Amino acid sequence: MSCTLLHTSIASNHAHSRLSRPPTKVNSYVKSDLQNNKASPAKVTIRENIYTLPNLLTMSRILTCPVLGWSILDSNFHLATGLLVYAGLSDIIDGFLARRFNMRTVLGTILDPAADKTLMTTLTVTLMMKGLLPVSLAAVIIGRDVLLSLSAFYIRYTSLPHPKTFARYWDFSIPSAEVRPTTISKFNTAAQLALMFTTTIAPIGPTYLSAYLPEMQLLVAVTTIWSGLSYVFSKDAVRVLSEARKQRQPPS
Numbered sequence: 001m002s003c004t005l006l007h008t009s010i011a012s013n014h015a016h017s018r019l020s021r022p023p024t025k026v027n028s029y030v031k032s033d034l035q036n037n038k039a040s041p042a043k044v045t046i047r048e049n050i051y052t053l054p055n056l057l058t059m060s061r062i063l064t065c066p067v068l069g070w071s072i073l074d075s076n077f078h079l080a081t082g083l084l085v086y087a088g089l090s091d092i093i094d095g096f097l098a099r100r101f102n103m104r105t106v107l108g109t110i111l112d113p114a115a116d117k118t119l120m121t122t123l124t125v126t127l128m129m130k131g132l133l134p135v136s137l138a139a140v141i142i143g144r145d146v147l148l149s150l151s152a153f154y155i156r157y158t159s160l161p162h163p164k165t166f167a168r169y170w171d172f173s174i175p176s177a178e179v180r181p182t183t184i185s186k187f188n189t190a191a192q193l194a195l196m197f198t199t200t201i202a203p204i205g206p207t208y209l210s211a212y213l214p215e216m217q218l219l220v221a222v223t224t225i226w227s228g229l230s231y232v233f234s235k236d237a238v239r240v241l242s243e244a245r246k247q248r249q250p251p252s
Contacts, residue, residue, distance in 0.1 A: 047173045052103045054094035061087050061115045065122040072126040077204045084197055087119055106175030110152070113179060116189055117145050123196040132199050137217050141192065144228040151231070152179070159240045178239045182230040188223035195220050 064083050071079040094112070098104045124141050127133040159176040160169060168174055181189075195216045202209045231238075 048105050048107070048175055050105055050107045050173050052098075052105060052108070054098040054103050055105060055108055055111055057090045057094040057097075058108065058111045058115045061090050062118050065118050068119070069122045069126045072123070072130060072200065075130075075203075077200060081201050081204070084200060088193070088197075091116075106178050107172045109178050109180070110172075113181060116193075117149070120189075120192055120196065121145060123200070127196065127199055132202070134217065137221055140221055140224050144224050147228065148231060155238055155240075176240070180239060182227065182234050184223060184230050185227040188220070188227040191216070191220050191223050 064087060068080055068083045068087075071077070071083065091112075094108075098108060121142060124133065124138045128135060128138040155177050157164065157169065160174070161176065195213070198209055198216065199213065202213070
């Protein structure tokens with residue numbers, strides 16, 4: 001009986017010593033690695049929901065551009081005017097929805113100006129081909145947009161978190177940089193849209209509309225060059241998100 005109790009006591013002490021033994025070195029390394037990953041937000045891939053109603057409205061604006069261009073070249077200015085009205089209304093609605101229902105996305109900050117530029121390029125090229133817009137003004141508008149587009153591709157690559165792969169580059173659910181339009185850029189966009197709308201409806205509208213076109217064209221030329229320079233010299237036009245996360249990270 002005493003022998004049995006002795007063996008039971010030894011087994012119990014042995015089990016207790018195994019449970020109370022400090023963690024091995026391997027476990028401490030794993031724990032340390034997990035803590036490091038938690039403490040390094042730059043290593044975690046951040047994704048966002050890009051399938052929002054404002055983004056879908058913006059995409060619909062882009063998809064109407066080929067039809068808009070064809071209608072102008074076909075001299076169907078009634079259809080072109082209707083598509084321009086839709087583009088303007090959808091732009092207002094998607095902005096309201098994004099602000100009112102907190103549907104803002106980083107993709108939206110890129111997609112919305114991209115839609116404006118696609119619309120503007122379509123109007124500029126087709127109206128120039130129809131002889132309704134001076135070639136010199138078209139060159140200024142398109143030249144600025146091409147330079148800004150090339151800059152956007154470069155910024156996307158440099159701001160994309162590692163690893164920089166082709167698939168991740170085109171995965172827009174991975175935000176990397178946020179574009180913030182400057183004040184003069186917003187004014188220029190409004191001036192361009194006003195000019196393009198007036199030029200489009202001029203063939204079917206009242207004759208007095210054409211009298212204001214030269215002044216509007218000069219205003220667009222000046223603000224287009226000015227807005228292009230504002231993106232170059234403004235520090236707030238583009239915000240790299242990885243740098244913003246580093247600034248918000250508390251000191252260790």
